[in-house]
Amino acid sequence: MECVAKNSKLNNAGKMTFLSRTETFAAAHRLSSKSLNEDENRKLFGKCNQSHGHNYKVIVTICGKIDPISGMFMNIYKLQEYMQEAIMKPLDHKNLDQDVDYFADVISTTENVAVYIWNNLEKILPTGCLYKVKVYESDKNFIVYKGN
Numbered sequence: 786m787e788c789v790a791k792n793s794k795l796n797n798a799g800k801m802t803f804l805s806r807t808e809t810f811a812a813a814h815r816l817s818s819k820s821l822n823e824d825e826n827r828k829l830f831g832k833c834n835q836s837h838g839h840n841y842k843v844i845v846t847i848c849g850k851i852d853p854i855s856g857m858f859m860n861i862y863k864l865q866e867y868m869q870e871a872i873m874k875p876l877d878h879k880n881l882d883q884d885v886d887y888f889a890d891v892i893s894t895t896e897n898v899a900v901y902i903w904n905n906l907e908k909i910l911p912t913g914c915l916y917k918v919k920v921y922e923s924d925k926n927f928i929v930y931k932g933n
């Protein structure tokens with residue numbers, strides 16, 4: 786940050802903050818359990834047992850302490866890069882059940898999509914900074930996952 790003198794002290798240095806960023810991706814899926822027959826799947830999942838798609842909205846929240854030099858704990862553009870790698874590349878404009886290996890044996894519910902995103906982000910983000918993943922399947926339905 787060029788606007789901050791190198792030796793200046795920021796009163797908020799070391800304070801814990803939370804940074805969130807949103808991305809939207811489009812993906813198709815079909816809810817179906819290999820443990821159930823066709824009738825049981827139709828009964829359990831209803832219309833979601835047919836192939837359909839969503840414009841998923843994902844909000845990732847990370848946390849960390851403010852750096853005294855930069856005045857932030859992570860550059861928002863760095864978080865954007867992490868989200869591109871962990872969310873957009875593997876999921877955007879994909880059929881989750883056919884194109885994403887993880888969902889070969891895991892039902893592509895929004896709950897499981899949130900866990901998938903968490904696992905991908907946890908592999909590439911600095912250790913311990915991932916706080917929450919919120920996945921909206923629609924304007925009215927969403928899942929929040931905070932790890933195990």
